[in-house]
Amino acid sequence: MTESRAWKILIVDEAPQSRATMARWLGGRGYNPVAVPDGESAVELIGEGVAVIITDLNMPKTDGLALLEIAKQKAPHAIVIVVSDVESVDAAVAALKAGADDFIPKPVNLSELTERIEAALRRRAMAEQIAALQSQLTQQQGLDNMIGTSAAIRALFEKIRLVADTRSTVLITGESGTGKELVARSIHRLSRRAGKPLIPVNCAALPESLVESELFGHKKGAFTGASSDRKGLFETAAGGTLFIDEIGELDLALQAKLLRALENRTVMPIGGSREIDVDVRLVAATNRELLQQVQSKEFREDLYFRLKVVELTLPPLRERKDDIPLLIRHFIDQLSTENERPVRDISAPALEAMMAYKWPGNVRELRNTLEGIIVLTLDEIIDEKHLPPHIIGAESAQTIIQPGMTLAEIEREAIRRTLEHTGGHRTQSAELLGISVRTLQRKLKEYELET
Numbered sequence: 001m002t003e004s005r006a007w008k009i010l011i012v013d014e015a016p017q018s019r020a021t022m023a024r025w026l027g028g029r030g031y032n033p034v035a036v037p038d039g040e041s042a043v044e045l046i047g048e049g050v051a052v053i054i055t056d057l058n059m060p061k062t063d064g065l066a067l068l069e070i071a072k073q074k075a076p077h078a079i080v081i082v083v084s085d086v087e088s089v090d091a092a093v094a095a096l097k098a099g100a101d102d103f104i105p106k107p108v109n110l111s112e113l114t115e116r117i118e119a120a121l122r123r124r125a126m127a128e129q130i131a132a133l134q135s136q137l138t139q140q141q142g143l144d145n146m147i148g149t150s151a152a153i154r155a156l157f158e159k160i161r162l163v164a165d166t167r168s169t170v171l172i173t174g175e176s177g178t179g180k181e182l183v184a185r186s187i188h189r190l191s192r193r194a195g196k197p198l199i200p201v202n203c204a205a206l207p208e209s210l211v212e213s214e215l216f217g218h219k220k221g222a223f224t225g226a227s228s229d230r231k232g233l234f235e236t237a238a239g240g241t242l243f244i245d246e247i248g249e250l251d252l253a254l255q256a257k258l259l260r261a262l263e264n265r266t267v268m269p270i271g272g273s274r275e276i277d278v279d280v281r282l283v284a285a286t287n288r289e290l291l292q293q294v295q296s297k298e299f300r301e302d303l304y305f306r307l308k309v310v311e312l313t314l315p316p317l318r319e320r321k322d323d324i325p326l327l328i329r330h331f332i333d334q335l336s337t338e339n340e341r342p343v344r345d346i347s348a349p350a351l352e353a354m355m356a357y358k359w360p361g362n363v364r365e366l367r368n369t370l371e372g373i374i375v376l377t378l379d380e381i382i383d384e385k386h387l388p389p390h391i392i393g394a395e396s397a398q399t400i401i402q403p404g405m406t407l408a409e410i411e412r413e414a415i416r417r418t419l420e421h422t423g424g425h426r427t428q429s430a431e432l433l434g435i436s437v438r439t440l441q442r443k444l445k446e447y448e449l450e451t
Ligand SMILES: Nc1ncnc2c1ncn2[C@@H]1O[C@H](COP(=O)(O)OP(=O)(O)OP(=O)(O)O)[C@@H](O)[C@H]1O
Pocket: 145, 146, 147, 148, 174, 175, 176, 177, 178, 179, 180, 181, 182, 183, 245, 287, 327, 363, 364, 367, 427, 428
């Protein structure tokens, strides 16, 4: 059954035998059936407590269609299943058009009846969850579709609201895939700067030699290839927000330049002779331990303290498992629509397996996993059979290491499988492999794994 609660089912059928058989069958399956012989007696009983109404169509006085009308008024959430003789198929079609949830021809096949009831109850539960989710989203408007009701996420939403409309620099920390970019976008959208641009820049994705000119701009002739003046992202973001992702990847010289830009609110383009005023709010993110980088002298301590005036930390998904069902429902809804697939729910055992899994790639991995499943199925319900083996804990003991393999071959295979696991996400793969994104990029070239 969809829930342990005994659903109240109203059976309206003139034929005593058929009425009694349905009632006995449903009672034996844990439902709470109430059987009546005509429309009038049914009208008396229709109310909020009734979950399902099974009604015959052809009845004297109040017939099935009239009952359907009344049910819509008195118990709008009740599911109405019409049963009818095959001859009155036209009437059944009319009932479906008038809003009945399902139609079963008489004589009623009892197993089919329970299946249809279960399916309708599941559909209704899903619709209710989506409605709840939508209202929750409306309440969180401005938070860029960030889903979550766990205590940790609610506390984070609160901090985002408080910090958004200040000038403070914000440092967002958290593992890869936890939603740092979404937080940065929310901060921008809730701030007075929302009408101005939010410019994201990922330091790990840019070659080191380009980061400086990207951020601060350059003058014509400043270096080979600088054929004209170019504005940096600080200037492009004027009045708005600059989101520097993977700030831990900035080299020390650029860290000094960034600190100066923050302190003086001016930037100096490469090859320039004059500082340019910039009014930009900086939001930075990292999935590395900046403090450790400070201790190992890879990151300037003064910049670290300048950045961490306000620090928002995103907990890994495994530490806020309460959010998993909600996120799954959100992604099922979103990805089924996007990919035109019929998936609309997840079975209890599959959900349990997803809750037990550790999600090293966090929300991104959850979304990628669901996308992989949804794209490849025409089923309506995600079940255990759809889940990848590593999630249901059935990953075989097969190991990538075989005697005779070189270390390079083992490394190549580890990188290949990690990329497969993260859906090709380099930052996340680098983190899982314990190397920097740049090292990963170098190895991808070396092992010819680039796509
Ligand atoms: N709370 C959430 N609600 C809905 N979607 C989320 C949530 N958190 C993350 N996501 C989704 O997960 C994916 C990863 O999020 P995001 O890019 O913000 O992570 P990140 O921490 O910035 O990752 P990285 O460190 O790798 O850049 C995105 O598709 C994002 O929309």
